[in-house]
Amino acid sequence: MIDPRRPTSVPAALRSVGRYVASGLLQVEHSLRSAGAAFVDRWPALTTLLVSTWYGYTHLYCWGTGVKNSLVHPAGIDPFEIQRVPLDPPIPWLDLTPSGPVTSQFSRSKFKYAGRVMDGDWDQHTVPFQETAVYRGFKAHFERSVDWAETEFFADVMDRIDDGNPMWGCRSRAAFERxxxxIDELYASIEAHGYRIQAELAGDEVDDPLAAQRVPSARHTIHDEMTVLIGRDGEYIFVDGRDRLAIVLLLDLPSVPVWVLARHERWQRLRDAVASGRVEQCDLPPRLRDHPDLST
Structure with a gap:
């Protein structure tokens, strides 16, 4: 078995190129954000074009991450990868509460984490999703018919909005009520038709009630998927998509497709060892032999 503490060696030249590319992309991002906001305010009809341009940029950013990884890791890392993962309770959720120990580490747009390999103890800071206010609120609303406004979830969100922190783009009570x-529409849709990824919805020309404005490319629609990180021991840690996750759990779905963002460095080292033949899958612990992330 490989030593999970041994760091991966990255050539200095590659690190230098990576920093140069990252700096250039950051300047592009700042320009798109500032110019985009100004254009939308002045010419609302350009919204679709600007959304498409923004998603094109995020696609380029993720593609660059994938290229860098292909030069370093024997096991491929597709930054757009969708995996189907089992929903075995308890479901770990990354602790991203305002005072959480890793909240600032994961404060950027989620596409910035797609395909990344990250060291540290971030994967040790999780909470059972079924114990969160979001899940309890959904359970009360859908199973006991409690009005949204009477749930702990609604109160928590309104407290943050009232403190000047928009939630899901909502800046007022009326917006959050909408x-x-x-969410009610999404629940009814999943209950009637099952859970489908955004590309499938786009292909069938079916609207997702919670999705952002859609652009033609299926890969662009990935931004509205549930997302996970993979911890050092191969544990799937959910990090975004609380509404959808709560719904599929309440509907007792056995598994769900998710967008894989970052992996822990120790887990990636195991993937590399399996991919290069230094470790045989049959020699792994039984729980890992059929792990979805070791067969991609």
Missing amino acids: RCER
Whole structure:
């Protein structure tokens, strides 16, 4: 078995190129954000074009991450990868509460983490999703018919909005009430038709009540998927998509497709060892032999 503490060696030249590319992409991002906001305010009809441009940039950013990884890791890392993962309770959720120990580490747009390999103890800071206010609120609403406004979840969100922190783009009670109505629509859709990824919905020309404005490319729609990180021991840690996750758990779905973002460095080292033949899958612990991330 490989030593999980041994760091991966990255050539200095590659690190230098990576920093140069990252700096250039950051300048592009700042320009798109500032110019985009100004254009939308002045010419709302350009919204679709600007959304497409923004997603094109995020696609390029993720593609660059994938290219860098292909030069370093024997096991491929597709930054757009969708995996189907089992929903075995308890479901670990990354602790991203305002005072959480890793909240600042994961404060950037989620596409910035797609395909990344990250060291550290971030994967040790999780909470059972079924114990969160979000899940309890959904359970009360959908199983006991409690009005949204009477749930702990609604109160928590309104406290943050009232403190000047928009939630899911909602800056007022009225806006959040409209979002809750769309959550009801999403629940009804998943209950009737099952859970489908954004590319499938786009292909069938079916609207997702909670999805952002859609652009033609299926890979662009990936931004509205549930997302996970993979910890050092191969544990899937959910990090985004609370609404959908709560719904599929309440509907007792056995598994769900998710967008894989970052992996822990120790887990990636195991993937590399398996990919290079230094470790045989049959020699792994039984729980890992059929792990979805070791067969991709």
